[in-house]
Amino acid sequence: MEAFRVERSGPLKGDVRVPGAKNSVLKLMAAAVMAEGLTTLTNVPQILDVEIMAELLRRLGCKVEHDIATSTVTIDVPAKIGHKADYDLVRKMRASISVLGPLVARCGEADIALPGGDAIGSRGLDIHMQGLEKLGCHVHSEHGYLIVRAENGLSGANIALDFPSVGATENVVMAAVLAKGNSNIDNVAREPEIVDLCNMLVKMGAKINGIGSSVLEITGVKKLNPTTHNVVPDRIVAGTWAIAAVMTQGDITIHGVKPSDMELVLEKLRDTGAEIKSVEDRLNVSMHTRPKAVDIVTLPYPGFPTDLQPQMIALNSIATGSSMVTENLFEARFRFVNELARLGADVKINGHHCLVRGKEILSGAPVEGTDVRAGASLVLAGLVADDVTYVTEVHHVDRGYSNFVENLTGLGANVKRVEM
Ligand code: EPU
Numbered sequence: 001m002e003a004f005r006v007e008r009s010g011p012l013k014g015d016v017r018v019p020g021a022k023n024s025v026l027k028l029m030a031a032a033v034m035a036e037g038l039t040t041l042t043n044v045p046q047i048l049d050v051e052i053m054a055e056l057l058r059r060l061g062c063k064v065e066h067d068i069a070t071s072t073v074t075i076d077v078p079a080k081i082g083h084k085a086d087y088d089l090v091r092k093m094r095a096s097i098s099v100l101g102p103l104v105a106r107c108g109e110a111d112i113a114l115p116g117g118d119a120i121g122s123r124g125l126d127i128h129m130q131g132l133e134k135l136g137c138h139v140h141s142e143h144g145y146l147i148v149r150a151e152n153g154l155s156g157a158n159i160a161l162d163f164p165s166v167g168a169t170e171n172v173v174m175a176a177v178l179a180k181g182n183s184n185i186d187n188v189a190r191e192p193e194i195v196d197l198c199n200m201l202v203k204m205g206a207k208i209n210g211i212g213s214s215v216l217e218i219t220g221v222k223k224l225n226p227t228t229h230n231v232v233p234d235r236i237v238a239g240t241w242a243i244a245a246v247m248t249q250g251d252i253t254i255h256g257v258k259p260s261d262m263e264l265v266l267e268k269l270r271d272t273g274a275e276i277k278s279v280e281d282r283l284n285v286s287m288h289t290r291p292k293a294v295d296i297v298t299l300p301y302p303g304f305p306t307d308l309q310p311q312m313i314a315l316n317s318i319a320t321g322s323s324m325v326t327e328n329l330f331e332a333r334f335r336f337v338n339e340l341a342r343l344g345a346d347v348k349i350n351g352h353h354c355l356v357r358g359k360e361i362l363s364g365a366p367v368e369g370t371d372v373r374a375g376a377s378l379v380l381a382g383l384v385a386d387d388v389t390y391v392t393e394v395h396h397v398d399r400g401y402s403n404f405v406e407n408l409t410g411l412g413a414n415v416k417r418v419e420m
Pocket of ligand 1: 022023024026095120121122123124125126127128129163164165166167168189306307329330331372373400
């Protein structure tokens with residue numbers, strides 16, 4: 001079993017570059033199957049999830065190549081593609097569900113293994129299904145698969161999502177762009193990764209109005225064309241490095257970011273006492289004192305991202321003062337808090353609130369990184385804990401962070417990947 005061995009490390013200092021966003025690239029790869037021919041994606045992160053999505057697309061009949069040296073993925077989509085996503089891939093990566101909209105739009109049918117719940121929550125699919133049914137799909141489940149059929153093709157519809165779900169917005173939008181007629185989709189998610197997907201769909205020939213707002217008006221087109229697209233920067237990876245700078249009282253310049261996608265996160269970090277400067281695609285975060293505790297409430301964008309909640313709890317656990325962190329997206333995302341408590345953090349959960357009383361220092365111990373963000377946060381905590389921390393289940397971190405250890409050691413952290 002592999003683990004990260006983390007030692008207390010002085011202020012992290014230096015430069016780090018963020019790649020394209022995991023939560024965008026996976027959907028852009030899925031969207032590529034809607035157009036026959038060669039789609040090229042640049043600024044692609046070197047993460048496990050990209051390899052899983054590549055394998056899924058290959059099984060649908062696409063030729064997929066990932067050139068790591070140039071951070072480019074090419075997807076050559078044949079005239080006829082398969083319509084099935086198998087359980088062995090879906091269980092490894094939940095985002096496999098994002099081929100559902102594209103497949104039903106392109107083939108009129110999709111058989112997708114049901115992903116089930118995962119470490120951060122039960123993660124329903126009802127909003128995806130309600131949207132697709134409105135567009136003319138019949139949906140049922142059989143032997144662990146979701147069977148979706150649109151025998152008479154898809155037709156535009158007025159849809160109001162119960163909740164601005166990221167995944168449901170993506171699936172419904174991808175289906176609607178190839179449906180017959182107009183769709184009006186209300187209460188959509190507005191995450192920068194959704195904007196990125198819509199921008200790519202428009203380049204492919206889709207007609208979408210209202211991109212970035214909570215209502216999308218879509219006029220269906222008959223066919224989409226392949227395109228070339230640069231993946232939006234990963235605001236969660238950028239936020240993780242910014243939080244590392246604050247926690248270690250360091251000075252990090254993060255390159256390749258889009259600061260306008262991170263306004264609330266940067267505001268919260270300023271409230272901890274950090275100095276933050278942004279120039280074009282560079283963000284400099286420096287900290288000269290122990291951080292002040294800040295309250296956090298996670299919400300759909302432009303609210304505070306749930307994917308930075310664990311990192312902020314780690315920060316608050318060594319801050320001066322107490323804070324309340326409220327998680328509104330995933331019911332099990334506080335699971336990692338028990339691991340943080342093993343490092344001596346003073347944390348108390350009450351429903352979807354977590355009270356954190358800051359301590360001067362944490363205490364190294366073996367802990368389990370239960371999901372991608374939990375794993376990264378425990379490593380950050382290990383940097384400010386005495387002695388040695390071992391974070392296990394590192395495969396979760398590999399799913400979302402390219403060259404995690406190399407980036408940290410480049411900033412002066414004492415972190416190694418070891419066999420346990
Ligand atoms: N939900 C339903 N029914 C649905 C869809 C969603 O009840 O049909 C619930 C979910 O169970 C959850 C909430 O709505 O409680 C939000 O889920 P959403 O659909 O918005 O999230 P997602 O599409 O499953 C993506 C990211 C997550 C990120 C969330 C929220 C990808 C691959 N995943 O998940 O990223 O936390 O949006 O921003 O894009 C991560 O990267 O660590 C991660 C978990």
